[in-house]
Amino acid sequence: MINLKINGIDVSVDRGTTLLEAAQFLGLPISTLCHMEGLTPYGACRLCVVEVGDPPNSRLVTSCTYPAEEGLKVRTASARVLRARKMIVELLLASCPQSKTIQDIAAALNVRQQRFRQENEDCILCGRCVRMCAEQMVAGAIGFTGRGQDRSIGTPFDSNSEVCRLCGACMYVCPVCELRCTYNEPEKAICGGCANLAPPCVDKPQFDDMMCYMQPCVACEIKKD
Amino acid sequence: MEQHSDVETVNPRDQTGGEICLTCKHLPGCVQRSKQASPILFCDLYEEGEWSADLVAGIIDKHRGERGGLISILEGIQAKYGFLPESALRLVAERTGRSLVDIYGVATFYKAFTLEPRGRHLCSVCVGTACHVRNAPAVAEEFQRQLGIHPGETTEDREFSLETVNCLGACALGPIVVVDGHYFPQVNTRQVGEIIGKTQVGLDFVEVATDERVFPVEVFCARCNRSLMDPDHPIEGHPSVRVTISFGRKHGWLRLSSLYGSFTIESEDEIPEDTVLNIFCPTCHAELAGATDCPVCGAPMVPLIVRGGGMVQICSRRGCFSHLLDVSGSGA
Structure with a gap:
């Protein structure tokens, strides 16, 4: 067991526990975006920053990727943490203002407006869909391509992937998914289920309900008719 | 890996009429080769589906199991073809057991890799x-x-x-x-x-008389430290470098131009292209062999001591113009 102090409260956790898990165990609210139970921590969105160490030498780390250490002092809601977190939310809002998830996080942190140029992106590169596809659906159909400002999520060679089962899990976990569905460009679409009206379980080998994240499922609706 | 055993046995000289392109030595009758001296990094003929799965498989197997081997594999493929063909990437994914999107992500991340054929x-x-x-x-x-x-x-x-x-x-x-x-x-x-x-x-074309990059070097045997210069038989107006060579069953002398940047040679026997020569000191008869291999063709490099300190290394393969001049630490 590892003993550490979170916001002055002593807590002992198993080796390998992340600070986020320890804080959640104590019921401390830490907003997260790229973090998702069942997927490996990624630390892309930086929303879950906490302060570790004693003030003059303290630093901000992402709690979702930082493992608990013996004797560590953690503050999850210090002025510095809140300032950093608000800035991150503002930046996220600037890139994807239409996302309901980000709006909710902003509201919870009392951020009412942002100071940056509005971008109206449809992706914040949190990597949830990529990890979902690789880890839970075991497909590895989508991934990051390019780098820097050209970084985006897509299939190899921007064509329909042959390993994609059109399960829709990537859309299900996407925090800004309203624009992820590109049904007007079927050849570019990751899913394409509705555009082609060729739902996954019709022409592909049947997979059971647990593997399908479409809710309500287009295919099941059609089959019923 | 029996299937790519034929890769090295093809004799490219029989097919390309004397000269070898490092990238397309498997193709008969290469028309691009005669136009320039340096190896062709991209050849139009590759577009016609002439890429060899065996060749790519060989590159993959070389780096199999290495940590970070993927980049080495992609570098190898790019060195062969000048770009990363889609079919090659699919093969890499298949043989390394990684998902294609991983490979594609790495290939698009680094600027050194290109998915489109580049120009010459x-x-x-x-x-x-x-x-x-x-x-x-x-x-x-x-x-x-x-x-x-x-x-x-x-x-x-x-x-x-x-x-x-x-x-x-x-x-x-x-x-x-x-x-x-x-x-x-x-x-x-x-x-x-x-x-x-x-x-x-052609940028490799050098005007020996006027180009400043061409200068004479005086070299010595690394073993006995005696001069290899032959003032009685100048080449291009400067004393030549005289060594003894052997290849196959032949044995004779070879004179090289001492101008760094010039590749003029005279030899007792006609040396066929692509022959790897064994080079000896004419005085002490020690073989002039070093530990390094040519970065271009892989043949052993021959070290020669330069007057004033440092070393010049020349490729022992006839037709390969690779050479390295290292005067670091000489204080000259």
């Missing part, structure tokens, strides 16, 4: 800060106008690829343009046409 000549125009303030954007624009392509594109005849780079670390020489590894400093828009013209003629 690559023009890189630096538009970093120092070059930018010295009018590099106008130079880049002039290249675009004269070649008719945008940065990142390749001309239709596959002669030129144009790219802009952000800094080459040679800011004092700015605006700087690099074509096929040759640096052109302080370029203005009027010189652009000249650079393109020179490139088409």
Whole structure:
């Protein structure tokens, strides 16, 4: 067991526990975006920053990727943490203002407006869909391509992937998914289920309900008719 | 891996009429080879599905199980073809057991990799800060106008690829343009046409009489430290370098031009192209062999001590012009 102090409260956790898990165990609210139970921590969105160490030498780390250490002092809601977190939310809002998830996080942190140029992106590169596809659906159909400002999520060679089962899990976990569905460009679409009206379980080998994240499922609706 | 055992046994000389392209030695009757001296990094013939699955499989197997082997594999494929063909990437994914999207992610992440065939000549125009303030954007624009392509594109005849780079670390020489590894400093828009013209003629072509890059070196045997210079038989006006050679069953003398940058040789026997020579000191008869291999063709490099300190290494393969001059630590 590892003993550490979170916001002055002593807590002992198993080796390998992340600070986020320890804080959640104590019921401390830490907003997260790229973090998702069942997927490996990624630390892309930086929303879950906490302060570790004693003030003059303290630093901000992402709690979702930082493992608990013996004797560590953690503050999850210090002025510095809140300032950093608000800035991150503002930046996220600037890139994807239409996302309901980000709006909710902003509201919870009392951020009412942002100071940056509005971008109206449809992706914040949190990597949830990529990890979902690789880890839970075991497909590895989508991934990051390019780098820097050209970084985006897509299939190899921007064509329909042959390993994609059109399960829709990537859309299900996407925090800004309203624009992820590109049904007007079927050849570019990751899913394409509705555009082609060729739902996954019709022409592909049947997979059971647990593997399908479409809710309500287009295919099941059609089959019923 | 029986299936790619034939890779090395093909004798390219039988098919290409004497000369070898490092990238397309499997193709008979290569028409591009005669145009230039340096190896062709991209050949049009590859487009016609002539890529060899065996060759790619060989590259993959070489790096199998290595940590970070993927980049080495991709580098190997790019060195062979000049770009990363889609089918090769699919094969890499299949044989390394990784998902194609992982491979594609790495291939698109690094700027050194390209998924599109590049032209025979690559023009890189630096538009970093120092070059930018010295009018590099106008130079880049002039290249675009004269070649008719945008940065990142390749001309239709596959002669030129144009790219802009952000800094080459040679800011004092700015605006700087690099074509096929040759640096052109302080370029203005009027010189652009000249650079393109020179490139088409061939940048490796050296005027021995006037070129400043060509200078005589005096070399010694690394074993007995005696001079290898032969003042009685000058080549190109300078004493030649005389060594003894053997290849196959033949044994004889070889005289090399002592001009660094010139490749003129005279020899007792006709040396066929692509022969790897064993080179000996004519005085002490020790073999002049080093520990390094040629970075271009893989044949052993021959070290020669340069007067004043340092070492020059020449490739022992006939027809390979690779050479390294190392005067570091000599204080000269």
